[in-house]
Amino acid sequence: MKKTFAILGISTLLVACGSSNKVADDLAVSTPIASKIDLTKVENDQVPVTINPGRFTTETVTYRLPKVVQGTYSVSDFGKYIENLKAFDYDGNELTVEKNDTNTWTIANAKSLDYITYWANDTFDQEVTGGIGGDVPFSPAGTNIEPDNYVLNLHGFVGYFDSLKNNQYKLDVVSPADFVRTSALQNVAETTSADGNTVTTSYFAPRYFDITDNPMMYGKLDVEEFQVGDIKIVLSVYSPNKTHTAAQIKETIYKMMQAQKTYLGDINSTPRYDIYLYLSRGDEKSPKGFGALEHHTSTVVVMPEAMPFNALSASMTDVVSHEFFHIVTPLSVHSEDVHYFDYNNPTFSKHLWMYEGVTEYFATLFQVDQGLVSNDDFYTKIMDKIKTSRGLDDTMSFTIMSENILDEPYASNYYNVYQKGALIGMCIDILMREESNGNRGILSLMKELSMKYGKNKPFEDDKILEEIIAMTYPSVGHFLNTHVVGDTPINYNEFFEKVGLEMGESRVKTNYIQNAGTLIVSANAQAGTIFFTEAVKENSFWNEHGVQPNDVIKAIDGEEVTLQNAQTIFQKVFMWQPGTDMEMTLLRDGKEVTIKETLEQSYTTGRTLKEKENATDAQIALRKAWLKG
Numbered sequence: 001m002k003k004t005f006a007i008l009g010i011s012t013l014l015v016a017c018g019s020s021n022k023v024a025d026d027l028a029v030s031t032p033i034a035s036k037i038d039l040t041k042v043e044n045d046q047v048p049v050t051i052n053p054g055r056f057t058t059e060t061v062t063y064r065l066p067k068v069v070q071g072t073y074s075v076s077d078f079g080k081y082i083e084n085l086k087a088f089d090y091d092g093n094e095l096t097v098e099k100n101d102t103n104t105w106t107i108a109n110a111k112s113l114d115y116i117t118y119w120a121n122d123t124f125d126q127e128v129t130g131g132i133g134g135d136v137p138f139s140p141a142g143t144n145i146e147p148d149n150y151v152l153n154l155h156g157f158v159g160y161f162d163s164l165k166n167n168q169y170k171l172d173v174v175s176p177a178d179f180v181r182t183s184a185l186q187n188v189a190e191t192t193s194a195d196g197n198t199v200t201t202s203y204f205a206p207r208y209f210d211i212t213d214n215p216m217m218y219g220k221l222d223v224e225e226f227q228v229g230d231i232k233i234v235l236s237v238y239s240p241n242k243t244h245t246a247a248q249i250k251e252t253i254y255k256m257m258q259a260q261k262t263y264l265g266d267i268n269s270t271p272r273y274d275i276y277l278y279l280s281r282g283d284e285k286s287p288k289g290f291g292a293l294e295h296h297t298s299t300v301v302v303m304p305e306a307m308p309f310n311a312l313s314a315s316m317t318d319v320v321s322h323e324f325f326h327i328v329t330p331l332s333v334h335s336e337d338v339h340y341f342d343y344n345n346p347t348f349s350k351h352l353w354m355y356e357g358v359t360e361y362f363a364t365l366f367q368v369d370q371g372l373v374s375n376d377d378f379y380t381k382i383m384d385k386i387k388t389s390r391g392l393d394d395t396m397s398f399t400i401m402s403e404n405i406l407d408e409p410y411a412s413n414y415y416n417v418y419q420k421g422a423l424i425g426m427c428i429d430i431l432m433r434e435e436s437n438g439n440r441g442i443l444s445l446m447k448e449l450s451m452k453y454g455k456n457k458p459f460e461d462d463k464i465l466e467e468i469i470a471m472t473y474p475s476v477g478h479f480l481n482t483h484v485v486g487d488t489p490i491n492y493n494e495f496f497e498k499v500g501l502e503m504g505e506s507r508v509k510t511n512y513i514q515n516a517g518t519l520i521v522s523a524n525a526q527a528g529t530i531f532f533t534e535a536v537k538e539n540s541f542w543n544e545h546g547v548q549p550n551d552v553i554k555a556i557d558g559e560e561v562t563l564q565n566a567q568t569i570f571q572k573v574f575m576w577q578p579g580t581d582m583e584m585t586l587l588r589d590g591k592e593v594t595i596k597e598t599l600e601q602s603y604t605t606g607r608t609l610k611e612k613e614n615a616t617d618a619q620i621a622l623r624k625a626w627l628k629g
Contacts, residue, residue: 001071001138001356002291002322002363002418031055032168032204035158035211037120039175039218040198045145046083046119049157053113053164061110065103065159066343069141069212071293071326073348073405073414076137078156079103081126085118103344120157121145124287139289139302144278149219149238150175151278152183153293153300155212160343169205174198175218182223182236183216184274184297209341213295217276222246228257232272239279243305244312249277252313256321259370263362263629267328267447274298275320279305282568292319296331296455299323307575317372322363330355332450339458349461352402353484357421358442361429364422368627375627379501379609380508382426386492387517387607389419394489398424423492424484428476430495430626435473438625445472499623500615508606512576512599515539516606521553521570528563529553530570541602545595552587 031054038048051063065079079102087095089112096108097116107113123142136142137156144151158171170188175181177192177199189202205211222237224246235253237246253275274297280286282304292301301323303315330338335349349355368378392413398421401410429442448471453459459467465485469477483490496502510516520535520542534549536542553561556569576582578601586593612619 001073001140001293002319002360032170033161033164034170034172036172036174037152037157039150039173039179041174042145043119045125046121047145047150047157048117049120050115050117051158052115053161053167056110056113056163058110058163059108061107061113062100062162063105063107063116063159064162064344066155066212067103068343068346068406069137069153069155070338070341071295072138072141073352074138074411075135075406076141077102078137079159081121081123081143081156082159083119083121085116087116088114090114122151123156124151125285127286127288138291138293139278139280139287140291140293140300142287142289144287146219149221149240149278150217151238151276151300152216152218154215155343158211160208160211165208167207169208169211171203171205171211172200173203173216173218174200179218180221180223180236181216181218182221182234182274182276183214184234184272185210185214185216212343213297215274215276215295215298215300217278224250226250226254228254229261231257231261231270233257234272234274235277236274237277237279239305240281241305244279244309248309249313249316252316253320256317256372257324259372260321260324260366263366263369263443264325264328265447267332267450270297270327272297273324275301277301277303277316279303282306282571284564284568288567292323294323294326294331296327304571304575306572308577311575311577317367318363321366322360325359325362325366326355328362328446328450329358332455333446333453334455334458335461335464336458337461348403348405350399350403351461351464352405352417353398353421353424356417357398357423358425358446360418360422361425362443365426365429365627369629375611378627382423383503383607383609384517385419385423389416389423392416392419394420395487397487398484420490423490427479427483427490427492427495428472430498430622431475431479432472433622433625434498435475438622440472441626441629443629496609498619499626500612500619501609501623502612503607503609505605506608507603508608510539510602510604510606511574512539512541512602513570513573515604523563523566525563530561530563530566538604539602540604541600545597546593547586547595548588550588551593553584554587554592555585557583 034052036050041048065082067077068075085097085105087097087107089095095113098106100106122145123136124144126136141153143153143156177197181201183203185203185205187201188204191200217236219238222245224235226233233253235246235250237244237249280302287302290303292299299320301319303312335351337347337349364381367373368375392415396413401413404410405414425442432440432442465480482488493503508516513519513521515535515538518535520533520539521530522533523530529552531550531552532547536547536549555561556573559569561569576599578599580599582599583596
């Protein structure tokens, strides 16, 4: 999973992958669970779902929707979006159903159970303050029900019986005939109704995991299919205002994934990879959790539709490359917690530094390795991660945080897996390059682990660090025990010195609501206002045009700013580009002040990373091995 927080930082002012008995095993072969989602019979923004599990031999059975889904590290509680769940016997009579908790239903007299029905709400509509039960799933893990678009993360529609989690599933999705339908799940049949108005598409899933691992998108979609080497890429785009097209984005994805395949080398990949891109309108009922969620052969991405194409292209490169690199870890290298995932009562691995951190490091490093960005651009990203990580708890043991990621204070520090987690990967990479005269790095380590384990063989969580140390060097072991298991902050200068880099201060580019990652606006919840902080004096554009600390932002481009719409408005401000005309109305000491200008590039003073002029030949050689493999 990759969460994009740069835009979303303003939101903090206003308030990221059971056992079965013998009977079940037999049923798994002979009786797939028949599931049906009917998109043609939506009522009150809810979709009807039918589940036919076959015959049971027990008196009671338990049906669940996931509490947590793989790839996310927070509670989603998909059961709270299910309404009016009913069970029926073979004579059409209702059976007694008891709701045990948010995600669990128990059905009595289960030997007579024929099928169950219920209505599924979507989650995108709930992404407002005070939604159902408070928090909602991270948008790329969520669901959408609109007349022209359905985001079918199937864990939000189809659940599982405790005893039948390993059964095969047959899923029918009924939709209007003019809908575009995309899914990597195996399509086994397609039937058009007699009147030609609807199509029923039948899919096959070997077990419940495959239901949750294969999202779908239906509706008025823009789809492009193309080859990257031996991988078929299917790019599905929903842009409600037709702002962006799949054909435009295709070029970005092709270039990125071609570079990724070259970087990964001989790591096995999938024959097909689906990318589902939902572009949010930015209104109150649109999703606001921008980023992506990985699956074994696909990813779901949510981004703002208002993004300029260049910004969207850069974000897609960062976010989708991160998700694709998950084919290394945790999809190929993972612990028993991941392999035997419990959707209702999950336990978590100690090694988010590897699953998310190393993945994020690969997604950053491959761009400079393959010439997609310059060395200086790469150094800027590294410095951004250092700065952001130090704004979180830099003394927290990563292994303890990972294992307890649903609980505080660890949950609040989850974002650090993309920051310090990536920096951990960088440090291990530099150490391995140094110890091996440039021949080995963290990518080669992950390849070795992938060969040893692979997608069907999990490692033991408490033993993997010992194995990594045995496979590498004592210096790596010291680093892991001190800075990953231990709680000692990393002195990055030690690692930059090895590769002939040094940190300093200079003028750096920034945007119009931040100074190199630090927000320059804050909120007064009592007054219901957003205002500029003291930091605005360090933002060159606003400083040059007379903005002062404590100026209240009344309106931007004619739209009044409130606590309720600030998230949407400042998303647009974050994406402002030089050359754009803007108008802002401020309140200063009770008087209105209007700023109407053409945007110029804004700068601030920030920490930078640069190559030392007097770097030794050994340092330069190690730097080259690090950045260019």
